[in-house]
Amino acid sequence: MDTESPPTSLRIAVLQQYPVNGRAVKHLAEAAYAWLEANKQTVNALNVFPVPDGDTGTNMVLTMKSAIEELNKVHENEAGEMLAALAQGALMGARGNSGVILSQLWRGFARSVEGKESLNSQDLAQAFVTARDTAYKGVVRPVEGTILTVAKDMAAAAESAASEGISPIPLLRRVSQAAKDSVQRTPELLPILKQAGVVDSGGKGLALLMEGMLRWVEGHQLHTAETIAQPIAAMNLEAATESVEEGQDYEVVVDFRPHTELDLPRFYSDLEKMGTSIQVGEGQDMYRMHIHVPADKRNEPLDYIETIGNWTNVKMENLMSQMDEIRSKVSKQPPKVAMVQPDEIAVVTVAAGAGITRHFAELGAAAIVEGGQTMNPSTADLLASLENLPTDKVIILPNNKNIIMTANAAAELTVKKAVVVPTTSIPEGFAAMLRHNPKGDLEAVANEMKDGLAEVQTGEITTATRDVEIDGVKVKVGQIIGLHNDKMVIAADDVEKACLKLLKQMKANEYEAITIFYGEDVHAEQAAEITDSIREAYPEKVVDVHEGGQPHYQFILSVE
Amino acid sequence: MATDQVPHGSIHIAPRAIATIAYQAAVESYGVVGLASKNVFDGLTNFIVKDPTHGIEVRYEGEAISIDLYVVVEYGTNIKAVADSVASTVRFHVEKAIGLPILEVNVHVQGLRMSNAE
Numbered sequence: 001m002d003t004e005s006p007p008t009s010l011r012i013a014v015l016q017q018y019p020v021n022g023r024a025v026k027h028l029a030e031a032a033y034a035w036l037e038a039n040k041q042t043v044n045a046l047n048v049f050p051v052p053d054g055d056t057g058t059n060m061v062l063t064m065k066s067a068i069e070e071l072n073k074v075h076e077n078e079a080g081e082m083l084a085a086l087a088q089g090a091l092m093g094a095r096g097n098s099g100v101i102l103s104q105l106w107r108g109f110a111r112s113v114e115g116k117e118s119l120n121s122q123d124l125a126q127a128f129v130t131a132r133d134t135a136y137k138g139v140v141r142p143v144e145g146t147i148l149t150v151a152k153d154m155a156a157a158a159e160s161a162a163s164e165g166i167s168p169i170p171l172l173r174r175v176s177q178a179a180k181d182s183v184q185r186t187p188e189l190l191p192i193l194k195q196a197g198v199v200d201s202g203g204k205g206l207a208l209l210m211e212g213m214l215r216w217v218e219g220h221q222l223h224t225a226e227t228i229a230q231p232i233a234a235m236n237l238e239a240a241t242e243s244v245e246e247g248q249d250y251e252v253v254v255d256f257r258p259h260t261e262l263d264l265p266r267f268y269s270d271l272e273k274m275g276t277s278i279q280v281g282e283g284q285d286m287y288r289m290h291i292h293v294p295a296d297k298r299n300e301p302l303d304y305i306e307t308i309g310n311w312t313n314v315k316m317e318n319l320m321s322q323m324d325e326i327r328s329k330v331s332k333q334p335p336k337v338a339m340v341q342p343d344e345i346a347v348v349t350v351a352a353g354a355g356i357t358r359h360f361a362e363l364g365a366a367a368i369v370e371g372g373q374t375m376n377p378s379t380a381d382l383l384a385s386l387e388n389l390p391t392d393k394v395i396i397l398p399n400n401k402n403i404i405m406t407a408n409a410a411a412e413l414t415v416k417k418a419v420v421v422p423t424t425s426i427p428e429g430f431a432a433m434l435r436h437n438p439k440g441d442l443e444a445v446a447n448e449m450k451d452g453l454a455e456v457q458t459g460e461i462t463t464a465t466r467d468v469e470i471d472g473v474k475v476k477v478g479q480i481i482g483l484h485n486d487k488m489v490i491a492a493d494d495v496e497k498a499c500l501k502l503l504k505q506m507k508a509n510e511y512e513a514i515t516i517f518y519g520e521d522v523h524a525e526q527a528a529e530i531t532d533s534i535r536e537a538y539p540e541k542v543v544d545v546h547e548g549g550q551p552h553y554q555f556i557l558s559v560e
Numbered sequence: 561m562a563t564d565q566v567p568h569g570s571i572h573i574a575p576r577a578i579a580t581i582a583y584q585a586a587v588e589s590y591g592v593v594g595l596a597s598k599n600v601f602d603g604l605t606n607f608i609v610k611d612p613t614h615g616i617e618v619r620y621e622g623e624a625i626s627i628d629l630y631v632v633v634e635y636g637t638n639i640k641a642v643a644d645s646v647a648s649t650v651r652f653h654v655e656k657a658i659g660l661p662i663l664e665v666n667v668h669v670q671g672l673r674m675s676n677a678e
Contacts, residue, residue, distance in 0.1 A: 091636065091637070091638055092638065093638075094637070094638035094641040095641060096641065096644075096645060097589070097590050097645045097649075099638075099641060100590055100591050100637050100638055100641045100642055100645065101590050103637065103638060104634075104636070104637060107636055134636075137593075137634060137675045138590055138591050138593065138634040138637055139587075139588070139589070139590045139591065139592070139593070139634075140587040140588070140592065140593055140594065141587050141588050143588055523622055523623055524623055525622075525623075
């Protein structure tokens with residue numbers, strides 16, 4: 001773009017004097033797009049809602065990209081036609097809420113200048129006003145403190161500048177300043193922004209488009225964002241987690257102290273080579289960085305930080321497995337796995353089902369590998385998750401007898417000190433977790449966990465997949481069977497009877513508590529009914545029911 | 561039923577309550593200029609409705625909650641983008657309010673409104 005532009009001084013002189021013609025419209029629009037693209041991550045980081053608009057910056061950039069593509073098809077040097085093409089492209093490429101509003105702004109702007117070869121200040125002011133009106137018409141109940149408010153303040157600034165007889169470029173400068181000021185005021189108008197400590201993202205995007213135009217006029221670069229670090233409290237990492245881009249599978253957050261003063265633009269550009277969703281927060285004498293990176297680059301951010309300073313805290317999460325859980329029907333919140341300090345003991349556990357996974361996370365597991373009866377994880381899966389942890393002391397809970405071998409292999413292969421506590425079921429896994437002490441001695445903690453296994457009895461309810469007779473129990477395909485500590489002990493015609501028979505077999509009346517995890521194919525209502533009959537049968541026991549979400553087993557019963 | 565187990569009993573949320581939340585979210589969603597009666601035979605007089613039970617249909621299928629929105633969209637906007645946006649806004653607000661997951665939000669664009677900016 002710069003190669004075909006006249007020298008800066010000439011450019012300013014020309015633009016200051018003359019109305020904005022088609023060619024100028026094209027340059028200004030391209031500059032607006034380039035500057036927004038350069039600042040995309042800043043805008044993305046402003047999201048407060050985890051859902052409605054995904055990444056505002058990305059959405060607005062994609063909308064502008066489509067607009068520019070359409071603009072490039074126009075060859076006449078006519079402002080009206082250029083803007084009509086721009087509006088058409090924005091409409092076709094509109095993404096997300098902010099993109100739709102942006103396309104409406106362009107549509108109004110273009111309609112106002114239809115047929116005009118070039119635009120004087122009056123034309124521009126009228127165009128900003130029509131843009132505002134068109135945008136406001138697209139919603140029943142406009143929310144103030146958003147991009148709409150910024151568009152309104154821009155129109156007001158354009159009108160007042162035009163009435164003073166100011167020429168086009170100074171008018172745009174006024175409009176740009178009004179947009180910036182308006183963005184700063186958005187938290188006053190919209191409480192949710194204030195709570196999150198951010199300004200409105202769509203409004204910020206719009207202000208950046210205007211700023212980009214002026215930067216082009218003034219000959220500033222348009223490719224690298226002017227970066228600043230935000231206060232740590234203003235970082236919105238949860239929102240960043242909600243919007244994961246394809247291929248950016250790991251979230252890495254590092255707290256660090258740089259050896260020398262941090263060169264922010266360089267820091268950002270180095271991070272941009274590794275991943276996306278970059279945020280940098282500044283606290284007292286320390287910084288926090290956040291980034292999403294592909295799996296093969298997950299260790300790069302930490303390696304890089306080590307070259308420029310000392311890190312104090314590292315958090316890494318596999319976003320893909322989290323996203324799967326967000327999508328699965330049971331989970332409302334992704335489980336927050338425990339943050340492990342470098343000298344602590346971390347627990348890696350194998351689990352299937354969102355409820356059970358969440359339960360493990362709540363009990364303090366540092367990493368959860370998906371797997372179970374019908375889906376055994378590989379040694380590589382286990383290795384990868386334990387290698388990722390910022391500590392070298394790890395306990396592995398396989399939670400299934402078929403996975404113990406795999407876990408042992410992973411423990412042998414890793415350079416870390418890893419101990420397998422041979423849990424053969426989910427209840428045993430929980431029993432072990434309850435005895436976890438991250439600050440203890442690795443062997444001692446592992447032994448403590450092993451001791452805990454004897455205290456819990458595991459019952460599993462599932463459907464027989466073939467006719468069989470084992471230890472005198474005859475089963476037909478499709479019947480419900482009950483396993484006590486992995487041995488088939490009962491068969492029944494329905495799930496409720498199976499649960500009661502199994503509990504009897506497990507001698508539940510000799511224990512204190514019964515915990516029930518119902519699987520992905522069981523409705524909460526059905527689980528509640530069965531829980532009621534279990535409570536009736538064991539009125540003196542503590543009976544707890546949880547949504548396990550596990551596949552394969554309708555119920556997992558734990559008796560202790 | 562939209563039922564949640566709590567320590568003291570259970571909470572039941574009527575479809576109409578969910579429809580009201582969905583309505584509020586829909587009318588604040590950009591590009592949606594009204595909710596439309598889902599039945600064309602209701603006639604044009606009540607094409608755009610203000611009653612949250614018209615234009616929004618909430619269904620319970622076992623545990624799952626489905627919401628159908630019958631909307632009127634501003635002419636000249638990207639209809640797909642508007643529909644995507646209203647669906648995610650409604651889902652977000654309803655899930656946040658009732659704390660239960662929504663199985664699906666279907667958007668039916670019943671018409672477009674042309675408003676002249678000039």
